[in-house]
Amino acid sequence: MYAEEIKVVILGNSGVGKSSIMMRFVKDEFSATQPTTMGAAFMSKIIKTNDNQFKFQIWDTAGQEKYKSLAPLYYREARIGIVVYDITSLASFGVLKTWITELQKQGPENLILAIVGNKSDLQDKQEVPYEDAMNFAKQVDALFELTSAKENRGINDLFMKLASKIEQQKIQNSMKKNVSSQSFAVNSNQHNKQGSCPC
Numbered sequence: 001m002y003a004e005e006i007k008v009v010i011l012g013n014s015g016v017g018k019s020s021i022m023m024r025f026v027k028d029e030f031s032a033t034q035p036t037t038m039g040a041a042f043m044s045k046i047i048k049t050n051d052n053q054f055k056f057q058i059w060d061t062a063g064q065e066k067y068k069s070l071a072p073l074y075y076r077e078a079r080i081g082i083v084v085y086d087i088t089s090l091a092s093f094g095v096l097k098t099w100i101t102e103l104q105k106q107g108p109e110n111l112i113l114a115i116v117g118n119k120s121d122l123q124d125k126q127e128v129p130y131e132d133a134m135n136f137a138k139q140v141d142a143l144f145e146l147t148s149a150k151e152n153r154g155i156n157d158l159f160m161k162l163a164s165k166i167e168q169q170k171i172q173n174s175m176k177k178n179v180s181s182q183s184f185a186v187n188s189n190q191h192n193k194q195g196s197c198p199c
């Protein structure tokens with residue numbers, strides 16, 4: 001079956017677990033000593049839903065401040081933006097908000113947004129209240145998921161939800177196309193009627 005390519009970008013503060021999420025999703029691996037990303041890293045994986053197959057092309061960006069200016073290269077043509085915070089770091093949630101603002105202002109139109117609270121295995125050290133993150137996600141119309149790359153929680157759910165969001169978007173787009181081609185047909189019919197007046 002044909003697999004449509006979907007460009008995904010992962011953004012967020014350094015150390016929140018972006019690479020770990022990608023590694024868990026693509027390779028089902030986790031490293032407690034995951035090295036910091038320099039520039040960006042890339043991996044791909046095919047996701048199957050009931051009706052479709054998507055090839056997710058995942059760009060894991062570097063969270064360190066010195067790489068910040070490179071981010072537009074990766075999000076410019078993305079269909080999905082995953083922005084990650086670490087539930088044990090209020091500062092990382094602040095950084096997430098600035099990424100969301102940047103994506104809304106400068107990101108591509110119709111970008112599907114997901115807000116991800118990673119390290120959910122460290123609940124005893126939680127600094128970011130669940131409700132705050134979920135309400136913020138609602139406010140900016142983003143999917144919301146709590147994950148643990150370490151314990152493999154929430155990561156497959158996240159990507160499956162994103163795949164079904166892509167499917168919804170495709171249905172909406174084809175409905176829009178149908179409506180506009182129908183109104184074109186109505187308009188040209190009216191035009192033809194006027195043009196073919198025998199009087």
Ligand SMILES: Nc1nc2c(ncn2[C@@H]2O[C@H](COP(=O)(O)OP(=O)(O)OP(=O)(O)O)[C@@H](O)[C@H]2O)c(=O)[nH]1
Pocket residue numbers: 012013014015016017018019020021031032033034035036037038061062063064118119120121122147148149150151
């Ligand atoms: N306890 C716990 N640790 C995690 C989890 N995910 C990642 N880590 C650890 O957090 C540290 C940073 O993870 P990375 O995946 O390198 O974070 P990053 O966001 O890619 O960081 P940069 O490459 O610097 O932007 C590593 O030591 C990981 O092992 C998780 O779900 N739970």
